[in-house]
Amino acid sequence: MPELARFFGIIVCMYAEVGVPHHEPHFHVYCQNTSAVFSIESVRLIAGKINQKEQRLVEAWAEIHKSELIENWHRLQSGSLPFKIAPLR
16 A cells, blocks of 8 residues: 655555545555544545544645645556655644
């Protein structure tokens, strides 16, 4: 699973399943021993659980980089490699 960004101990990744109908556009987040899935278009938690501080950081990052996330989603679903996205600083 390609890593898109890493910041404040949070790792953001996105799966590719070329040719397979996939769920709504989303990305995966890993932080310490927890993981979560966030939708891209509405930037909301749709599965899993991370602590509230990290959730707010991920949501802020995703709002800033929404267009890049959507572009990476389309790239992965068409078989192309995604590009890295700038982390929060």
